[in-house]
Amino acid sequence: MTAILETPGVHSSSHTPFRVTKLGHNLGARIDGLHIHADLDAATVAAIARVVAVHKAVIITGQHHIDDDAQYAFGQRLGVPTKAHPTVLSRGEDLLPLEGAANSWHTDVTFVDRIPKMSILRAVVQPEYGGATMWASTVAGYAALPEPLRLLADNLRAVHTNDYDYAEHLTVGDSSDPEYRAEFHKTIFRTEHPVVRVHPETGERALTLGHFVESFVGLKTSETADILRLLQARIERPDNTFRWNWNAGDLAIWDNRSTQHYGVADFGSAYRKVNRVTLAGDIPVGVDGRPSVSLNGDASGYSVVDTARRIPDFEPASDRSIRDF
Template identity: 60%
Template sequence: MTITELDRDTTTAESVYTAGGIVVTKLGERIGARIDGVRLSGSLASATVEAIRYALAVHKAIVFRDQHHLDDEEQWAFAGLLGTQTQSHPTVHSKGKRLLPIEGAANSWHTDVSFVDRIPKASILRAVTLPPYGGATTWASTTAAYEQLPDALKALVDNLWALHTNLYDYAEKLDAGSSDPALTEERRRYQDEFRRNTYETIHPVVRVHPETGERTLLLGHFVKEFVGLESSETAALLQLLQSRITKLENTFRWSWESGDVAIWDNRATQHYGIADFGDHTRRLHRITLAGDIPVGVDGSRSRVVQGDASEYSVVEEPARLPGFDGH
């Protein structure tokens, strides 16, 4: 069952939401919803946790308002109800090993930590300090993008693999929008830490979502090359596929307010932090949850070329959710 079909037949979803005591409001046709009626904590009822998980599977990116009571500890405790928390990052440890402070904006489309074999299944982001303007985050549905591909393109990408790596040019992205030399130097130090260990993993371009059975495009700015293609061919095809993913109708944009929390399914989305807030401070705290090793259409799994991510995260194999039967 596709997300469109599930949305048309809302019996399962509504019963899960009602049992969990949450109210789900769609914010976009293909991605995005706001969840009301819940005070996030580490002591939520199991029915509420399952309702949140289900809403995430259906809507791919969900947001919560007015969670002012959350601090780092309570955010960590809440995250543990949804899965096993990873370390903050495979390479960036200078700011702690549990939460990763997001300072600035990525300024490019990506799936979190796709350069390791065990890509996180979800990310939980909490607003801490916000600029007076700008700094929104936009998510794109890689599930919707795949569903919209013509059959000829599906036939191509279903059998295509891509090399993802953390060794790419962060400097230009990090420096965008900043005129403060001190900020630029700090970001260059972050870049050096980000790249201190090399990770390279070959992933299927189309992965089968373990909980929904949907097919999603696994791409983003960590892609270095498509296996078997020349660099010019990689660039052209990546641009084509990314344009499909980031088509405005496949996206959902959120303007942050104090007390906001966002959760996204990292297996079915890309996101983009917009660097349009000048030299103002933008700080959000992120926790990622352990995921599985991606499986392609033919059943083959991602394979490591370089780098051991076992200290960063365990591997978790989730069960299929009710109401989904894939394609």
């Protein structure tokens, strides 16, 4: 159903009206009728941020006028942009151009202690077919765990790192470039995160996993592999995902604290390029109140630490949500 945005605490009369269409039970929505520009009023920016918090992954259509500068400026309205990447800066410090497709489930940049809160992606060159992006809700994935697995996840901590075989996961585009891989690994980061984090704005619990996980603290390599496969499978269930086939003028925004995503490499030898802006996030905190801990690498040059505030009167899009309010 399509309607003028009406959400608790944000009224259509207080911001530029736009339409929100819910596209999936657990995540996914489309915004139509919104023209992004540098002078968006604060109420409209707040309304967009709320839609992202509720629906996790959001597509804003009709943004044919957006270029790199406008994409970055829009990010500045929603938060504090990070540098393009903690290690890959040869392509520019503001936006990260990505060629090919990730072809693996992940949350952006979890190998640092201050995981970005939000990512903004713009398709620059799309192939004639394929090249969709998929998202999965790590909130719904956690909420659907049976109690024994939930108790296990609540008590696990995982080490995330960029020191792994990048090409094993990313088989199309950048991963085939030795110079890119060398730059990706030039500074090694390792961070210990709670496997279950409490979202600082919504209070929802979310699984923090993906392809940057190296090990679970205190467990053997084989045990890590088995448990990671088990928990990842819950995140990746088809009913917990949202898939978008890109159209010209689309801009994707997602809550990086409550999702994983996957760039689908189903376009053969065709060329695909997307540009990403990420926004500074907080340091994750587990259900026991313990924060993430940096083990190797200093991320202060990459990003500030965001100070997040709870969203008043927050109502999740899905009924599969466990919150700590």
